[in-house]
Amino acid sequence: MSPIKKPGKNILIVDDDQVTLMLLSQILENSGYGITQARCGEDALNIVMMSEPDLALLDVNMPGMSGLDLAKRLQIETDVPFMFLSASTDHDIIKQGISYGAVGYLVKPVDTVNLIPTLEASLARASEIKQLRKSELSLTSALASGRETSMAVGVLMAKFQTDRHAAFDALRAHARANRKTISDVANELLLAEETINQFKKIF
Template sequence: MPLRVVIAEDEAIIRMDLRETLEEEGYVVVGETGRGDTVVDLIRDTMPDLAILDIKMPGADGLEAARTINAERLCGVLMLTAFSQREVVEEARDAGALAFLVKPFQKSDLIPAIEVAMGRFRELQALTGEVDTLGEQLESRKVTDRAKGLLMDELSLSEADAFAFIQKTAMAERTRMRDVADRILDGSLRPATD
C-alpha cells in the first residue's frame, strides 16, 4: 500500500512541488490545504499515514495542528519551516513532529525525512498498543483478584480453589477469565454447592 499524505502549506508553489515530488515517489496525496485551521479536520476526514505541515500558516500554525494530531494519534507528522533556530526545532519536537525539514529542501532531503517520520510513528503505534494491552491485562487481573476474593469471603474457598473455579469455568465456556470474574462480581455466577 502506498503511503497516504496530507500537505498543509500556505505557499501554493511549494504545495504543488511537494505534491509532484510525492507522487513521483509513489506516495498518494489524499488532501492539501493552505490553512492551519482546516488541516486537522482534513486529516480526520482522509485518514492519511503522514501529515506534512508548515509551521507558519494562516488560521492556526502547524505546531498547534501537530499537537492535536499527536494527541489523537491521527498520523505521523513531518514539519516544514523556513526557520531552523534551535527553539523552533524544539517546539516542533514537543508538538509531536517526528521529523523536521528546513525550506528550501531537496527531494533527496524530503524522502529520508518522510521515512524517518513514518518509522518513528510506527514505533509509537507499536508501543501504544503494548501499553494498551498491558493496561487491559492489569485490569483483567484486578477484576479476577476481586472475584477470587469474593468467592473466598462468601464461600470460604481457598485462594487456589477460587482461582481454579474461575479458570475451569472460563475454559469450559470458552471465554475469558475476566468475563467469568465479571459474572461472579455482579452476582450472576457462583460455584455449584454439593
C-alpha cells in the first residue's frame, strides 16, 4: 500500500551528501510527506521561489552556500520555515541557527525513531509562528483602520488584565460568533462601557 500523502506537508531536504539525502527522503516519503531534494543552497533557493515548501531541512555544512547562509536568505527573502541538520553539536552553531529563526535541529547520524516526531514538532512550531505573524498583521490593520476598535481593545486589556493580542482575538471571536463586524462589536463595547461609567456617578 502506498503511503497517504499528508496535505500541506511538503518538505525540502537540502544536503550535499547523497546518502543522507536519499535516506531522509525515503523515510519521509514512506511516512506520507511530499519531498523535494536539493544538493546545494543555490538549487534550494530556486526551488523555494518556484514552489514554497512547508518546511526546509538544511544541512549546515555544504560547499558554496552553507546551510546557515541559506537560512539567512530564507529568513530575509521568504516565509519558509526551516530546521537544521548537522553532524556538529557545537552550541555556538545551534545558537546561531536559533537566532536565524530555526524551528528545530537534528544531529547526524539522524535518529530515525525520533525523526518524524521532531519533524512534526517543527511543523507545529512553524504553524504557530505563521499564525502569530498573521494575527499581528490583522491586529495592526484593524487598529490602524478604526479608533473604536483600538479603544475597545484597550478596554478589554484593562478589564481582564490581558495583552493586546489576546484582547483583539477575543473581540474578533465575539464578532464572528455573533456574525457582526469587529467595528460593530467595538462600538457596542464602548457604549456599554460608557453606560457602566454613568452608574459610577450614582454609586
